[in-house]
């Protein structure tokens with residue numbers, strides 16, 4: 001009988017597609033103010049994950065295979081909160097997903113765009129997926145109807161953030177949580193590698209998206225709501241005028257500066273129980 005079961009329902013194929021609105025969704029999610037977390041405790045609440053922070057639905061075929069890339073620096077407590085918050089949500093959403101945390105080696109000036117490109121390229125070489133989400137570590141989703149599943153356009157999942165009073169600061173903003181069908185992320189040639197320090201790499205991405213004739217969509221502001229964990233605002237490392245200048249000239253560089261030119265060395269890749277960890281070295285900023 002066991003054999004019959006296996007031959008009549010091969011993995012994936014014979015199962016129906018997962019519902020667009022999974023029945024386990026709860027809608028509004030309470031964000032606890034303080035929570036004592038440890039990897040052990042988070043693991044206890046998230047049995048059934050595969051090493052590397054992977055999961056896929058058992059009883060239906062997921063609509064999309066998603067990797068979530070989190071650029072990381074110096075925020076261990078935030079990472080614990082992220083993992084504790086999102087693993088259960090992603091399972092309720094019946095997403096086939098993998099969580100990828102990418103850290104820049106050393107303490108030189110941070111280059112978020114470059115390490116996000118690096119993580120994308122490394123994962124692309126190693127597995128199949130069709131949807132990629134770039135996720136700030138400090139953003140906690142307040143409503144699980146905001147689905148982590150690609151549609152036909154790039155999608156800015158975080159239009160309403162607590163820090164900005166749940167109002168979009170400007171219409172071109174795509175920072176926070178941004179999702180792409182694979183083909184679109186490759187069409188825009190990923191992120192620019194030229195933004196060192198805080199700020200601007202997301203605005204550059206907006207230019208890239210428009211420049212290729214794409215447009216970002218958004219969930220309704222009642223659903224695309226996030227609590228931003230409070231922390232000290234990072235400072236610009238580069239003169240504001242330099243970032244502005246880069247932004248104003250970004251369109252001409254798009255096809256030479258991005259995924260196809262990301263210069264980095266992968267130092268380590270490790271499947272942790274709750275996430276895949278990548279450590280990359282990037283050139284020094286001069």
Ligand code: BGN
Pocket residue numbers: 169175176198199200201202203240243244247
């Ligand atoms: C903008 C930043 C974005 C950031 C948003 C929200 C710049 C470019 C300056 C020319 N843009 O000001 O990177 O996501 O604020 O915090 O700094």
